Amino acid sequence: xxxxxxxxxxxxxxxxxxxxxxxxxxxxxxxxxxxxxxxxxxxxxxxxxxxxxxxxxxxxxxxxxxxxxxxxxxxxxxxxxxxxxxxxxxxxxxxxxxxxxxxxxxxxxxxxxxxxxxxxxxxxxxxxxxxxxxxxxxxxxx
Amino acid sequence: xxxxxxxxxxxxxxxxxxxxxxxxxxxxxxxxxxxxxxxxxxxxxxxxxxxxxxxxxxxxxxxxxxxxxxxxxxxxxxxxxxxxxxxxxxxxxxxxxxxxxxxxxxxxxxxxxxxxxxxxxxxxxxxxxxxxxxxxxxxxxxxxxxxxxxxxxxxxxxxxxxxxxxxxxxxxxxxxxxxxxxxxxxxxxxxxxxxxxxxxxxxxxxxxxxxxxxxxxxxxxxxxxxxxx
Numbered sequence: 001x002x003x004x005x006x007x008x009x010x011x012x013x014x015x016x017x018x019x020x021x022x023x024x025x026x027x028x029x030x031x032x033x034x035x036x037x038x039x040x041x042x043x044x045x046x047x048x049x050x051x052x053x054x055x056x057x058x059x060x061x062x063x064x065x066x067x068x069x070x071x072x073x074x075x076x077x078x079x080x081x082x083x084x085x086x087x088x089x090x091x092x093x094x095x096x097x098x099x100x101x102x103x104x105x106x107x108x109x110x111x112x113x114x115x116x117x118x119x120x121x122x123x124x125x126x127x128x129x130x131x132x133x134x135x136x137x138x139x140x141x142x
Numbered sequence: 143x144x145x146x147x148x149x150x151x152x153x154x155x156x157x158x159x160x161x162x163x164x165x166x167x168x169x170x171x172x173x174x175x176x177x178x179x180x181x182x183x184x185x186x187x188x189x190x191x192x193x194x195x196x197x198x199x200x201x202x203x204x205x206x207x208x209x210x211x212x213x214x215x216x217x218x219x220x221x222x223x224x225x226x227x228x229x230x231x232x233x234x235x236x237x238x239x240x241x242x243x244x245x246x247x248x249x250x251x252x253x254x255x256x257x258x259x260x261x262x263x264x265x266x267x268x269x270x271x272x273x274x275x276x277x278x279x280x281x282x283x284x285x286x287x288x289x290x291x292x293x294x295x296x297x298x299x300x301x302x303x304x305x306x307x308x309x310x311x312x313x314x315x316x317x318x319x320x321x322x323x324x325x326x327x328x329x330x331x332x333x334x335x336x337x338x339x340x341x342x343x344x345x346x347x348x349x350x351x352x353x354x355x356x357x358x359x360x361x362x363x364x365x366x367x368x369x370x371x
Contacts, residue, residue, distance in 0.1 A: 053220060055246045077196055080227075081220035081247075088253050103198035104224070107232050 002066045004029065006052030006082050007073035011098070013038035015070060020045045027061045030073075052082040058090065068094040076101050083113050144168045144209050146235075148195030148225045149216035150175075150182045153241065157213065158186055170204045174216075196224040198232060206233040214240045219247050226256045258286050278361045279353060282345075290316070291350045298362040299340040309334035311359065314352035321345040 001024045005012050008030040017040040019026040026045035029052045030036065036047045050057030052071065063069070069086035071079035076099045083097040097115045099105035105117035131137040145161060147154050150173030158171040171186065172195035173179040179192035193200040195214070206212070212229040214222035219242055226238035239258045242248050251259050264281070272280045272294070283292040297304050303311055308319055322332045323343040330336070338344065348356060 054244070075220070077218070077220035077224040080224050084223070084254060085247075085250055089250055101197065103232075104196070104228065107198070107228060111227070111231060 001025065001068070002027070002062055003068045003070070004052075004058070004061050004063060004066045004086075005070045005072060006030075006079070007071065007098075008032075008035040008038055008047065009072065009074065010038065012070070012072040013040070015072065016045055017043065029057060029061050053078055053085065055085065055089070058082075058085065063090045063092065066090075066092055068092065068096070070096045070098075072098045076104055080104070080108055080113070083108075087113065143211060144205070145170075146195070146201070146204060146206060146209050146212045146229070147171045148212065148214045148222070149173065149241075150178055150190065151215065151217060154215040155182060155186075157215065158182075158189065162186065162189065172200070172204070196221055196228060198228060201228065201233060206235060209233065209235045211235070211237045211239070214238070216241070217243060219243050223247070223251060223254070223256065226251075227254060230255060252286070278357050281353075284350065285347065289350055290347050293346055293348055293353075293356065295344040295346060295356060295360045297338050297340055297342040297344060297360055300362045301340075301360050302363075303338050303359045304340045304342075306337065307334065308332055308336050308338065311338075313346075313359070314349050314355045317346055317348045317352070319344055319346045 003019045003024055003026045005016050005026060005028045008028045012028060016026050016028045020043060028045060028047045029050045031051050033049050039047060048061050050060060052058060063086065069083065069092045071083045073079055079097045079099060083095045086092040087095045095113055097108065097113045099108060099115045099117055100119050102117045102120050105115040109115045131140055143166060145167055147158055147169065150171050154171060158169055161167045161169045169189050171182065171190050172193060173182055173190060174194050176192060179190055183190040191204055206229060212226060212235050214225040216222055222240040226240050229235035229238055237257050239260065240251055240256045242251055242259045242261045245261055245263050248259050248261060268280050271277045278296055278298060280294040281291055282294055285291060319332050321329055322336060322338065323329045325341040
């Protein structure tokens with residue numbers, strides 16, 4: 001299976017490492033070559049300087065025979081644009097989009113993207129941890 | 143009409159200025175940059191709102207749900223697309239227009255239901271083509287949703303179109319020749335019997351994907367140069 005990851009930040013590089021470790025082909029796209037330093041040592045996948053919102057760069061990354069596309073840059077709108085190109089122009093079966101803004105994550109989730117919001121995930125975890133505190137937890141549960 | 147303009151660059155500012163003078167329109171101009179927004183506010187007043195026009199909270203704050211038309215004019219295709227999609231799908235704005243910088247994105251924008259797209263690259267190319275001495279086809283206006291566009295065609299000497307009646311011309315279907323303008327500038331409404339002459343200008347509605355066929359009909363066939371330069 002071929003997986004394309006746009007954005008080689010902390011999350012992108014970590015996911016790339018996991019995909020490669022499970023014996024799938026992975027290509028990481030980032031506009032900044034310096035970001036590739038985050039990839040695990042001995043990373044067997046491909047790293048490519050490029051912009052995932054550009055058709056030509058996606059094609060160089062092998063989007064035409066990819067099974068999954070993950071948009072994990074810092075920019076919500078860039079991720080949404082690239083994901084919709086992958087889904088609607090190249091018909092990639094699995095498209096995952098990081099969207100910090102919970103509202104946009106929900107709207108584009110309804111429009112058929114698999115979105116997740118680190119803001120919601122973080123808030124949920126912080127809240128769950130807080131509920132573990134005897135005083136706060138009891139008060140919250142009434 | 144209540145119009146929201148996203149992006150206060152030169153185009154957004156110009157449009158806001160234009161619309162401001164029209165009493166029938168209420169306009170809000172959204173600009174993300176703090177400095178630029180302050181500058182625009184001094185010039186245009188309260189219609190300028192600083193913020194991110196792709197954000198639900200900001201659009202909610204300017205009353206996007208009663209907006210009739212949202213026009214996204216930033217220099218970033220991703221922002222323009224998302225602004226239009228959020229307007230359509232969250233606020234049920236009936237009509238959206240987006241500027242598209244990368245011509246590759248035009249198809250996607252239309253696929254995703256952006257009402258109209260404005261491409262600076264395409265406009266510039268059409269204008270340059272129109273000024274070339276032997277232009278054959280200039281796209282004038284896409285008729286969105288129909289797959290048709292309005293084009294200007296120049297009947298080249300020796301072309302299959304010159305000297306024949308319109309009804310005998312194998313035009314790509316559906317096409318309609320709406321107006322013929324002779325070399326002297328005299329316009330005429332054509333019928334099936336109208337004979338096109340070299341150097342007539344033709345305004346027609348044609349399928350968007352029929353440009354190669356039209357060029358073949360209206361251009362001088364290759365290898366038969368009209369005259370020596």
